[in-house]
Amino acid sequence: MSHESGAHARLTVVSADRFDTPGRRGQLPRPPRHGDLIMTLGAPWPRERIRAWAAAETAFLRQAHEAGTPILAICFGAQLLAEALGGTTRPLGPIASRLARRPPAGGSGGAQLPGRPRCS
Template sequence: MRALVIEHDPMCPAGTVGDRLVQRGFELVPLTVVPAERRDRPGVERTFPGTAGWDLIAALGAPWSVDDEAAIGPWIGAELAFLRAAHEAGTPVLGICFGGQALATALGGGVERAPRVEIGWTGFETAEPELVAPGPWFEFHTDRWSPPPGAVEIARNDVGPQAFRIGRSLAVQFHPEVTLPVMEAWLAYGAEQGIEADGLLDRSRGLMADAERRAHTLVDAFLRHAALDRAPLGTG
């Protein structure tokens, strides 16, 4: 089975989620949208493939805002059209943070600034813990989505929605894919932008083993939800 992995920025790789998909028998096909040297000038030209031939699409995080086309360029419109077409064709989409906001926007929802920056380990209420556990999960975002029409909100906290499902697709606001090296890069980038998170990396070291197990459980649950769980563990 083939999974298209939309990597908006090399600083936001598939991490633990990608590892689990490989363990479940998926071939990961990466599509990098903005190369590292254009992170501060993300208005690049990028085309997206056709929707046929993919068993799953994973849309990952990014350091920008989905609704800021003036800054990130016309590729976001092309991506929204691609996600919409894929979802409508019945291809399951897993949207993570920026990717979840993009999925919400593509399907008729929206994105707005969150009432506060959400960085760190967060728990929340979940109506479907068998699909999205209450955490704690790692958060790193300044925006939040408005779920699209027909979506079922699964989880939220005082900042806003944290997960929704629609058809075979799932969006999560948190980062199940995060690893310690990735977190270190994010926190360094955040510090450059004036966002401080003193001591968070050290506090996270003892949490990552449990976080990895939760991420694997989430991927397995998503595959069941998307009717893709025919791939047994260990075939990758």
């Protein structure tokens, strides 16, 4: 889906109905001119399932970087940006953690903000 706003911004979103096949008709838009911004975010798909898409987006990010376009990359998008710029990524594997239960701040009544009534 693309949307043109009054501010001349263009937004491309992978919608829920394209969940299994990200992309706009299988193609990414051309990288924007310098001064625009690209945001590349996370992906719920396993890497193996979107190998071709990931390669295309990596090339897109490399072209955008070479053109001087600012890029904001988060989560999976940051991995693709790292690879686009010559870095490598790998699975981290399981992360050890444990759940700790603590009493609420301020005792059983919960936290109280200055100047605000206590929640009950």
